[in-house]
Amino acid sequence: MSAKELFYGAGHEFSRAEARAYAREDLIYNVTEDLLVQMEELGVTKLELARRLGKSRSYVTQMLSGARNMTLGTLSDICFELGITPQVGFGVEAAETRELGVQRDDNPVWEPSDNGVCYDVIQVLGENVIDMRDPGQWEKVA
Amino acid sequence: MDNEFKDEITGSAFRVVHCEGARESFEQALKRVEARKSGSFRRGMVQQIQRLADGHKMSSENFPIEGELPKKLNGESAGHFRALKRIPVRGYCWRSECCENTWFISHYVYKDYQKLKARDTERLGKNWIRIEVNGDER
Numbered sequence: 313m314s315a316k317e318l319f320y321g322a323g324h325e326f327s328r329a330e331a332r333a334y335a336r337e338d339l340i341y342n343v344t345e346d347l348l349v350q351m352e353e354l355g356v357t358k359l360e361l362a363r364r365l366g367k368s369r370s371y372v373t374q375m376l377s378g379a380r381n382m383t384l385g386t387l388s389d390i391c392f393e394l395g396i397t398p399q400v401g402f403g404v405e406a407a408e409t410r411e412l413g414v415q416r417d418d419n420p421v422w423e424p425s426d427n428g429v430c431y432d433v434i435q436v437l438g439e440n441v442i443d444m445r446d447p448g449q450w451e452k453v454a
Numbered sequence: 455m456d457n458e459f460k461d462e463i464t465g466s467a468f469r470v471v472h473c474e475g476a477r478e479s480f481e482q483a484l485k486r487v488e489a490r491k492s493g494s495f496r497r498g499m500v501q502q503i504q505r506l507a508d509g510h511k512m513s514s515e516n517f518p519i520e521g522e523l524p525k526k527l528n529g530e531s532a533g534h535f536r537a538l539k540r541i542p543v544r545g546y547c548w549r550s551e552c553c554e555n556t557w558f559i560s561h562y563v564y565k566d567y568q569k570l571k572a573r574d575t576e577r578l579g580k581n582w583i584r585i586e587v588n589g590d591e592r
Binding site: 313314315316317318319320321322323330333334337338341342345348349351352 | 459463465493497500502512514
């Protein structure tokens with residue numbers, strides 16, 4: 313059962329544009345929220361992250377609120393500065409059925425980095441997986 | 455077309471229940487948001503509730519502790535309530551002690567002010583007493 317049912321009537325049909333906006337915002341919200349949770353657990357403030365990135369606090373605030381678009385490069389930079397490794401998984405089934413929302417794994421998708429020497433513990437999230445710990449694979453899709 | 459709204463949803467970790475009048479208060483709050491942004495605010499609140507229901511960790515930035523719950527009958531503190539925060543909309547909620555794995559959302563407000571208003575603490579408190587003390591369902 314989805315939270316959509318609290319705010320949209322049972323008979324509500326999403327237009328394609330609305331469904332796409334929903335999917336986009338869902339991804340942005342969950343990625344930025346995961347980053348905020350990681351920062352809190354690591355005790356890293358936005359000001360400190362801004363300092364590490366060489367950016368302003370407002371830049372970081374906008375990035376983490378979703379107000380500013382985050383490129384994959386920026387996501388990688390943020391993760392690098394936090395010492396965590398992002399894993400990106402694609403739910404093929406979700407895309408085919410055009411379900412609203414992003415398929416999420418039950419396990420956390422963020423793991424503390426151990427300087428990149430953890431290639432043997434790749435966690436398979438879906439059929440198409442970009443493992444950012446493998447530079448070769450990452451370059452292939454960049 | 456059946457346009458019935460659900461009063462509660464169950465995610466992979468929690469049940470999330472709208473108290474009576476909660477959804478209507480959301481619609482009221484949304485009326486004060488710019489029309490072109492209302493769709494995004496609605497989707498944003500759905501996403502937060504879904505994440506809460508699925509038991510994923512929430513940041514204290516977007517899910518802060520807002521105020522104190524009423525005291526229990528024995529005088530002990532019942533803890534605090536939180537807010538699902540989608541600036542400028544807030545959804546005040548608490549995790550139930552009497553209903554296992556359940557969050558209740560008391561109501562929503564359009565919050566264009568700094569401090570929590572007494573009337574919001576009061577409204578949430580009444581819902582809390584009705585449910586946690588008197589055993590009402592929502």
